[in-house]
Amino acid sequence: MSKQNPYLNARREWDERYGGLISRARNWQLIAAGSLAVAVVAVVGIAFIGSQSKIQPFVVVTDQLGSPVAVARPAPVAKSDFDKRLMVAQLAAFIKDVRSMLPDAVAQQVTLNRVYAMAGRDVAGFLNDFFKDNSPFSVDGSVTRVDISSVIPQGGEAYQVSWVETKARPGATSVAEHWKAVVTVGVDAKLAENPKVALWNPFGIYVKSISWTKEAL
Structure with missing residues:
Protein backbone atom coordinates (compact mmCIF):
# COMPACT_ATOMS: atom_id res chain seq x y z
CA MET A 1 0.00 0.00 0.00
CA SER A 2 1.33 3.38 -0.98
CA LYS A 3 1.90 5.85 1.76
CA GLN A 4 -0.55 8.72 2.06
CA ASN A 5 1.01 12.10 1.27
CA PRO A 6 -0.37 14.61 3.75
CA TYR A 7 0.34 17.53 1.39
CA LEU A 8 -1.42 15.96 -1.58
CA ASN A 9 -4.33 14.95 0.57
CA ALA A 10 -4.70 18.50 1.86
CA ARG A 11 -4.43 19.96 -1.64
CA ARG A 12 -7.01 17.52 -2.96
CA GLU A 13 -9.36 18.41 -0.13
CA TRP A 14 -8.86 22.15 -0.82
CA ASP A 15 -9.55 21.70 -4.53
CA GLU A 16 -12.71 19.74 -3.84
CA ARG A 17 -13.99 22.13 -1.18
CA TYR A 18 -13.02 25.56 -2.49
CA GLY A 19 -12.40 24.97 -6.19
CA GLY A 20 -16.08 24.24 -6.73
CA LEU A 21 -17.05 27.38 -4.84
CA ILE A 22 -14.73 29.52 -6.96
CA SER A 23 -16.01 27.95 -10.16
CA ARG A 24 -19.64 28.55 -9.18
CA ALA A 25 -18.82 32.13 -8.17
CA ARG A 26 -17.27 32.81 -11.58
CA ASN A 27 -20.30 31.32 -13.29
CA TRP A 28 -22.59 33.62 -11.32
CA GLN A 29 -20.40 36.59 -12.19
CA LEU A 30 -20.70 35.76 -15.89
CA ILE A 31 -24.47 35.37 -15.56
CA ALA A 32 -24.74 38.70 -13.70
CA ALA A 33 -22.62 40.49 -16.32
CA GLY A 34 -24.75 39.04 -19.13
CA SER A 35 -27.96 40.06 -17.38
CA LEU A 36 -26.63 43.59 -16.89
CA ALA A 37 -25.72 43.86 -20.57
CA VAL A 38 -29.21 42.69 -21.58
CA ALA A 39 -30.78 45.21 -19.19
CA VAL A 40 -28.70 48.07 -20.60
CA VAL A 41 -29.64 47.17 -24.18
CA ALA A 42 -33.31 46.93 -23.19
CA VAL A 43 -33.27 50.34 -21.47
CA VAL A 44 -31.57 51.98 -24.46
CA GLY A 45 -34.04 50.35 -26.84
CA ILE A 46 -37.04 51.46 -24.80
CA ALA A 47 -35.68 55.01 -24.61
CA PHE A 48 -35.17 55.09 -28.38
CA ILE A 49 -38.64 53.75 -29.08
CA GLY A 50 -40.13 56.21 -26.61
CA SER A 51 -38.43 59.13 -28.33
CA GLN A 52 -40.09 58.31 -31.65
CA SER A 53 -43.34 60.09 -32.45
CA LYS A 54 -46.34 57.80 -32.29
CA ILE A 55 -48.78 60.38 -33.67
CA GLN A 56 -49.93 59.74 -37.23
CA PRO A 57 -51.92 62.68 -38.64
CA PHE A 58 -54.87 61.99 -40.93
CA VAL A 59 -57.01 64.31 -43.02
CA VAL A 60 -60.71 63.70 -42.50
CA VAL A 61 -63.24 65.07 -45.00
CA THR A 62 -66.74 65.50 -43.62
CA ASP A 63 -70.10 66.23 -45.17
CA GLN A 64 -72.44 69.05 -44.19
CA LEU A 65 -73.65 67.06 -41.18
CA GLY A 66 -70.14 66.46 -39.90
CA SER A 67 -70.02 62.78 -40.80
CA PRO A 68 -66.67 61.56 -42.18
CA VAL A 69 -66.76 60.69 -45.87
CA ALA A 70 -63.05 60.24 -46.60
CA VAL A 71 -59.87 59.68 -44.59
CA ALA A 72 -56.32 59.97 -45.91
CA ARG A 73 -52.82 60.34 -44.57
CA PRO A 74 -51.25 63.62 -45.75
CA ALA A 75 -48.20 63.33 -47.98
CA PRO A 76 -44.98 64.85 -46.59
CA VAL A 77 -44.05 68.27 -47.97
CA ALA A 78 -40.61 68.50 -49.52
CA LYS A 79 -38.37 71.27 -48.23
CA SER A 80 -38.21 72.91 -51.66
CA ASP A 81 -42.02 72.96 -51.87
CA PHE A 82 -42.21 74.45 -48.38
CA ASP A 83 -39.70 77.16 -49.33
CA LYS A 84 -41.72 78.05 -52.45
CA ARG A 85 -44.96 78.27 -50.50
CA LEU A 86 -43.33 80.44 -47.88
CA MET A 87 -41.91 82.75 -50.55
CA VAL A 88 -45.28 83.01 -52.29
CA ALA A 89 -47.03 83.85 -49.02
CA GLN A 90 -44.45 86.50 -48.11
CA LEU A 91 -44.62 88.14 -51.54
CA ALA A 92 -48.41 88.20 -51.45
CA ALA A 93 -48.28 89.88 -48.04
CA PHE A 94 -45.66 92.37 -49.28
CA ILE A 95 -47.73 93.48 -52.28
CA LYS A 96 -50.88 93.65 -50.17
CA ASP A 97 -49.14 95.87 -47.62
CA VAL A 98 -47.38 98.15 -50.07
CA ARG A 99 -50.47 98.84 -52.20
CA SER A 100 -53.17 98.98 -49.50
CA MET A 101 -54.44 102.14 -47.87
CA LEU A 102 -56.10 101.77 -44.49
CA PRO A 103 -58.37 104.35 -42.82
CA ASP A 104 -56.39 104.17 -39.57
CA ALA A 105 -52.96 105.83 -39.58
CA VAL A 106 -51.54 103.57 -36.85
CA ALA A 107 -52.53 100.42 -38.73
CA GLN A 108 -51.13 101.89 -41.93
CA GLN A 109 -47.79 102.55 -40.22
CA VAL A 110 -47.64 98.91 -39.16
CA THR A 111 -48.04 97.80 -42.78
CA LEU A 112 -45.27 100.20 -43.82
CA ASN A 113 -42.97 98.75 -41.16
CA ARG A 114 -43.49 95.31 -42.66
CA VAL A 115 -42.92 96.65 -46.17
CA TYR A 116 -39.60 98.33 -45.42
CA ALA A 117 -38.43 95.33 -43.38
CA MET A 118 -38.60 93.32 -46.63
CA ALA A 119 -37.33 96.05 -48.96
CA GLY A 120 -33.78 95.87 -50.28
CA ARG A 121 -31.81 99.10 -50.71
CA ASP A 122 -32.91 99.73 -54.30
CA VAL A 123 -36.52 98.86 -53.54
CA ALA A 124 -36.53 101.13 -50.48
CA GLY A 125 -35.43 104.02 -52.72
CA PHE A 126 -38.12 103.11 -55.26
CA LEU A 127 -40.79 103.10 -52.54
CA ASN A 128 -39.61 106.42 -51.11
CA ASP A 129 -40.08 108.05 -54.51
CA PHE A 130 -43.43 106.34 -55.01
CA PHE A 131 -44.81 107.43 -51.63
CA LYS A 132 -43.72 111.05 -52.23
CA ASP A 133 -46.26 111.25 -55.04
CA ASN A 134 -48.73 108.73 -53.59
CA SER A 135 -49.13 109.17 -49.85
CA PRO A 136 -49.84 105.83 -48.16
CA PHE A 137 -51.91 107.57 -45.48
CA SER A 138 -55.59 108.32 -45.95
CA VAL A 139 -56.49 112.00 -45.49
CA ASP A 140 -60.13 112.01 -46.58
CA GLY A 141 -61.34 108.57 -45.52
CA SER A 142 -60.24 106.92 -48.75
CA VAL A 143 -59.28 103.25 -48.59
CA THR A 144 -57.66 100.84 -51.01
CA ARG A 145 -58.31 97.13 -50.66
CA VAL A 146 -55.91 94.71 -52.33
CA ASP A 147 -56.92 91.18 -53.32
CA ILE A 148 -54.05 89.00 -54.56
CA SER A 149 -55.02 86.96 -57.62
CA SER A 150 -51.84 84.94 -58.14
CA VAL A 151 -48.13 84.67 -57.38
CA ILE A 152 -46.37 82.75 -60.16
CA PRO A 153 -42.66 81.79 -60.19
CA GLN A 154 -40.92 83.03 -63.33
CA GLY A 155 -37.67 81.15 -62.89
CA GLY A 156 -34.71 81.91 -60.67
CA GLU A 157 -35.56 84.60 -58.13
CA ALA A 158 -38.33 86.25 -60.18
CA TYR A 159 -42.06 86.10 -59.46
CA GLN A 160 -45.07 87.62 -61.16
CA LYS A 180 -49.36 93.16 -62.22
CA ALA A 181 -45.81 93.24 -60.84
CA VAL A 182 -42.54 91.45 -61.50
CA VAL A 183 -40.55 90.96 -58.31
CA THR A 184 -37.13 89.46 -57.65
CA VAL A 185 -36.36 88.24 -54.17
CA GLY A 186 -33.51 86.95 -52.05
CA VAL A 187 -32.91 85.54 -48.59
CA ASP A 188 -30.46 87.03 -46.11
CA ALA A 189 -30.25 85.22 -42.77
CA LYS A 190 -28.55 88.25 -41.21
CA LEU A 191 -31.78 90.23 -41.59
CA ALA A 192 -33.57 87.75 -39.34
CA GLU A 193 -30.79 88.15 -36.76
CA ASN A 194 -31.41 91.90 -36.52
CA PRO A 195 -33.88 92.38 -33.64
CA LYS A 196 -35.40 95.48 -35.27
CA VAL A 197 -36.03 93.65 -38.54
CA ALA A 198 -36.84 90.17 -37.21
CA LEU A 199 -40.07 91.43 -35.64
CA TRP A 200 -41.40 92.26 -39.11
CA ASN A 201 -39.36 89.88 -41.28
CA PRO A 202 -38.47 86.72 -39.30
CA PHE A 203 -37.46 84.73 -42.41
CA GLY A 204 -34.95 87.20 -43.83
CA ILE A 205 -36.74 87.37 -47.20
CA TYR A 206 -36.15 90.66 -49.00
CA VAL A 207 -37.27 92.20 -52.30
CA LYS A 208 -34.33 93.00 -54.57
CA SER A 209 -36.27 94.69 -57.37
CA ILE A 210 -39.86 95.44 -58.27
CA SER A 211 -41.81 96.98 -61.13
CA TRP A 212 -45.56 97.18 -61.48
CA THR A 213 -48.02 98.20 -64.17
CA LYS A 214 -51.75 98.73 -64.38
CA GLU A 215 -53.46 96.31 -66.73
CA ALA A 216 -55.85 97.55 -69.37
CA LEU A 217 -59.23 95.82 -69.32
Whole structure:
Protein backbone atom coordinates (compact mmCIF):
# COMPACT_ATOMS: atom_id res chain seq x y z
CA MET A 1 0.00 0.00 0.00
CA SER A 2 1.33 3.38 -0.98
CA LYS A 3 1.90 5.85 1.76
CA GLN A 4 -0.55 8.72 2.06
CA ASN A 5 1.01 12.10 1.27
CA PRO A 6 -0.37 14.61 3.75
CA TYR A 7 0.34 17.53 1.39
CA LEU A 8 -1.42 15.96 -1.58
CA ASN A 9 -4.33 14.95 0.57
CA ALA A 10 -4.70 18.50 1.86
CA ARG A 11 -4.43 19.96 -1.64
CA ARG A 12 -7.01 17.52 -2.96
CA GLU A 13 -9.36 18.41 -0.13
CA TRP A 14 -8.86 22.15 -0.82
CA ASP A 15 -9.55 21.70 -4.53
CA GLU A 16 -12.71 19.74 -3.84
CA ARG A 17 -13.99 22.13 -1.18
CA TYR A 18 -13.02 25.56 -2.49
CA GLY A 19 -12.40 24.97 -6.19
CA GLY A 20 -16.08 24.24 -6.73
CA LEU A 21 -17.05 27.38 -4.84
CA ILE A 22 -14.73 29.52 -6.96
CA SER A 23 -16.01 27.95 -10.16
CA ARG A 24 -19.64 28.55 -9.18
CA ALA A 25 -18.82 32.13 -8.17
CA ARG A 26 -17.27 32.81 -11.58
CA ASN A 27 -20.30 31.32 -13.29
CA TRP A 28 -22.59 33.62 -11.32
CA GLN A 29 -20.40 36.59 -12.19
CA LEU A 30 -20.70 35.76 -15.89
CA ILE A 31 -24.47 35.37 -15.56
CA ALA A 32 -24.74 38.70 -13.70
CA ALA A 33 -22.62 40.49 -16.32
CA GLY A 34 -24.75 39.04 -19.13
CA SER A 35 -27.96 40.06 -17.38
CA LEU A 36 -26.63 43.59 -16.89
CA ALA A 37 -25.72 43.86 -20.57
CA VAL A 38 -29.21 42.69 -21.58
CA ALA A 39 -30.78 45.21 -19.19
CA VAL A 40 -28.70 48.07 -20.60
CA VAL A 41 -29.64 47.17 -24.18
CA ALA A 42 -33.31 46.93 -23.19
CA VAL A 43 -33.27 50.34 -21.47
CA VAL A 44 -31.57 51.98 -24.46
CA GLY A 45 -34.04 50.35 -26.84
CA ILE A 46 -37.04 51.46 -24.80
CA ALA A 47 -35.68 55.01 -24.61
CA PHE A 48 -35.17 55.09 -28.38
CA ILE A 49 -38.64 53.75 -29.08
CA GLY A 50 -40.13 56.21 -26.61
CA SER A 51 -38.43 59.13 -28.33
CA GLN A 52 -40.09 58.31 -31.65
CA SER A 53 -43.34 60.09 -32.45
CA LYS A 54 -46.34 57.80 -32.29
CA ILE A 55 -48.78 60.38 -33.67
CA GLN A 56 -49.93 59.74 -37.23
CA PRO A 57 -51.92 62.68 -38.64
CA PHE A 58 -54.87 61.99 -40.93
CA VAL A 59 -57.01 64.31 -43.02
CA VAL A 60 -60.71 63.70 -42.50
CA VAL A 61 -63.24 65.07 -45.00
CA THR A 62 -66.74 65.50 -43.62
CA ASP A 63 -70.10 66.23 -45.17
CA GLN A 64 -72.44 69.05 -44.19
CA LEU A 65 -73.65 67.06 -41.18
CA GLY A 66 -70.14 66.46 -39.90
CA SER A 67 -70.02 62.78 -40.80
CA PRO A 68 -66.67 61.56 -42.18
CA VAL A 69 -66.76 60.69 -45.87
CA ALA A 70 -63.05 60.24 -46.60
CA VAL A 71 -59.87 59.68 -44.59
CA ALA A 72 -56.32 59.97 -45.91
CA ARG A 73 -52.82 60.34 -44.57
CA PRO A 74 -51.25 63.62 -45.75
CA ALA A 75 -48.20 63.33 -47.98
CA PRO A 76 -44.98 64.85 -46.59
CA VAL A 77 -44.05 68.27 -47.97
CA ALA A 78 -40.61 68.50 -49.52
CA LYS A 79 -38.37 71.27 -48.23
CA SER A 80 -38.21 72.91 -51.66
CA ASP A 81 -42.02 72.96 -51.87
CA PHE A 82 -42.21 74.45 -48.38
CA ASP A 83 -39.70 77.16 -49.33
CA LYS A 84 -41.72 78.05 -52.45
CA ARG A 85 -44.96 78.27 -50.50
CA LEU A 86 -43.33 80.44 -47.88
CA MET A 87 -41.91 82.75 -50.55
CA VAL A 88 -45.28 83.01 -52.29
CA ALA A 89 -47.03 83.85 -49.02
CA GLN A 90 -44.45 86.50 -48.11
CA LEU A 91 -44.62 88.14 -51.54
CA ALA A 92 -48.41 88.20 -51.45
CA ALA A 93 -48.28 89.88 -48.04
CA PHE A 94 -45.66 92.37 -49.28
CA ILE A 95 -47.73 93.48 -52.28
CA LYS A 96 -50.88 93.65 -50.17
CA ASP A 97 -49.14 95.87 -47.62
CA VAL A 98 -47.38 98.15 -50.07
CA ARG A 99 -50.47 98.84 -52.20
CA SER A 100 -53.17 98.98 -49.50
CA MET A 101 -54.44 102.14 -47.87
CA LEU A 102 -56.10 101.77 -44.49
CA PRO A 103 -58.37 104.35 -42.82
CA ASP A 104 -56.39 104.17 -39.57
CA ALA A 105 -52.96 105.83 -39.58
CA VAL A 106 -51.54 103.57 -36.85
CA ALA A 107 -52.53 100.42 -38.73
CA GLN A 108 -51.13 101.89 -41.93
CA GLN A 109 -47.79 102.55 -40.22
CA VAL A 110 -47.64 98.91 -39.16
CA THR A 111 -48.04 97.80 -42.78
CA LEU A 112 -45.27 100.20 -43.82
CA ASN A 113 -42.97 98.75 -41.16
CA ARG A 114 -43.49 95.31 -42.66
CA VAL A 115 -42.92 96.65 -46.17
CA TYR A 116 -39.60 98.33 -45.42
CA ALA A 117 -38.43 95.33 -43.38
CA MET A 118 -38.60 93.32 -46.63
CA ALA A 119 -37.33 96.05 -48.96
CA GLY A 120 -33.78 95.87 -50.28
CA ARG A 121 -31.81 99.10 -50.71
CA ASP A 122 -32.91 99.73 -54.30
CA VAL A 123 -36.52 98.86 -53.54
CA ALA A 124 -36.53 101.13 -50.48
CA GLY A 125 -35.43 104.02 -52.72
CA PHE A 126 -38.12 103.11 -55.26
CA LEU A 127 -40.79 103.10 -52.54
CA ASN A 128 -39.61 106.42 -51.11
CA ASP A 129 -40.08 108.05 -54.51
CA PHE A 130 -43.43 106.34 -55.01
CA PHE A 131 -44.81 107.43 -51.63
CA LYS A 132 -43.72 111.05 -52.23
CA ASP A 133 -46.26 111.25 -55.04
CA ASN A 134 -48.73 108.73 -53.59
CA SER A 135 -49.13 109.17 -49.85
CA PRO A 136 -49.84 105.83 -48.16
CA PHE A 137 -51.91 107.57 -45.48
CA SER A 138 -55.59 108.32 -45.95
CA VAL A 139 -56.49 112.00 -45.49
CA ASP A 140 -60.13 112.01 -46.58
CA GLY A 141 -61.34 108.57 -45.52
CA SER A 142 -60.24 106.92 -48.75
CA VAL A 143 -59.28 103.25 -48.59
CA THR A 144 -57.66 100.84 -51.01
CA ARG A 145 -58.31 97.13 -50.66
CA VAL A 146 -55.91 94.71 -52.33
CA ASP A 147 -56.92 91.18 -53.32
CA ILE A 148 -54.05 89.00 -54.56
CA SER A 149 -55.02 86.96 -57.62
CA SER A 150 -51.84 84.94 -58.14
CA VAL A 151 -48.13 84.67 -57.38
CA ILE A 152 -46.37 82.75 -60.16
CA PRO A 153 -42.66 81.79 -60.19
CA GLN A 154 -40.92 83.03 -63.33
CA GLY A 155 -37.67 81.15 -62.89
CA GLY A 156 -34.71 81.91 -60.67
CA GLU A 157 -35.56 84.60 -58.13
CA ALA A 158 -38.33 86.25 -60.18
CA TYR A 159 -42.06 86.10 -59.46
CA GLN A 160 -45.07 87.62 -61.16
CA VAL A 161 -47.78 88.91 -58.85
CA SER A 162 -51.29 89.84 -60.01
CA TRP A 163 -53.87 91.58 -57.90
CA VAL A 164 -57.02 93.70 -57.91
CA GLU A 165 -57.16 97.08 -56.17
CA THR A 166 -60.54 98.40 -55.10
CA LYS A 167 -60.40 102.10 -54.27
CA ALA A 168 -63.22 103.62 -52.27
CA ARG A 169 -63.79 107.24 -51.33
CA PRO A 170 -66.63 108.57 -49.17
CA GLY A 171 -69.53 109.62 -51.38
CA ALA A 172 -68.00 108.11 -54.53
CA THR A 173 -68.40 104.84 -56.40
CA SER A 174 -65.73 102.21 -55.77
CA VAL A 175 -63.29 101.63 -58.60
CA ALA A 176 -61.56 98.29 -59.25
CA GLU A 177 -58.20 98.17 -61.05
CA HIS A 178 -56.11 95.19 -62.15
CA TRP A 179 -52.37 95.34 -61.53
CA LYS A 180 -49.36 93.16 -62.22
CA ALA A 181 -45.81 93.24 -60.84
CA VAL A 182 -42.54 91.45 -61.50
CA VAL A 183 -40.55 90.96 -58.31
CA THR A 184 -37.13 89.46 -57.65
CA VAL A 185 -36.36 88.24 -54.17
CA GLY A 186 -33.51 86.95 -52.05
CA VAL A 187 -32.91 85.54 -48.59
CA ASP A 188 -30.46 87.03 -46.11
CA ALA A 189 -30.25 85.22 -42.77
CA LYS A 190 -28.55 88.25 -41.21
CA LEU A 191 -31.78 90.23 -41.59
CA ALA A 192 -33.57 87.75 -39.34
CA GLU A 193 -30.79 88.15 -36.76
CA ASN A 194 -31.41 91.90 -36.52
CA PRO A 195 -33.88 92.38 -33.64
CA LYS A 196 -35.40 95.48 -35.27
CA VAL A 197 -36.03 93.65 -38.54
CA ALA A 198 -36.84 90.17 -37.21
CA LEU A 199 -40.07 91.43 -35.64
CA TRP A 200 -41.40 92.26 -39.11
CA ASN A 201 -39.36 89.88 -41.28
CA PRO A 202 -38.47 86.72 -39.30
CA PHE A 203 -37.46 84.73 -42.41
CA GLY A 204 -34.95 87.20 -43.83
CA ILE A 205 -36.74 87.37 -47.20
CA TYR A 206 -36.15 90.66 -49.00
CA VAL A 207 -37.27 92.20 -52.30
CA LYS A 208 -34.33 93.00 -54.57
CA SER A 209 -36.27 94.69 -57.37
CA ILE A 210 -39.86 95.44 -58.27
CA SER A 211 -41.81 96.98 -61.13
CA TRP A 212 -45.56 97.18 -61.48
CA THR A 213 -48.02 98.20 -64.17
CA LYS A 214 -51.75 98.73 -64.38
CA GLU A 215 -53.46 96.31 -66.73
CA ALA A 216 -55.85 97.55 -69.37
CA LEU A 217 -59.23 95.82 -69.32
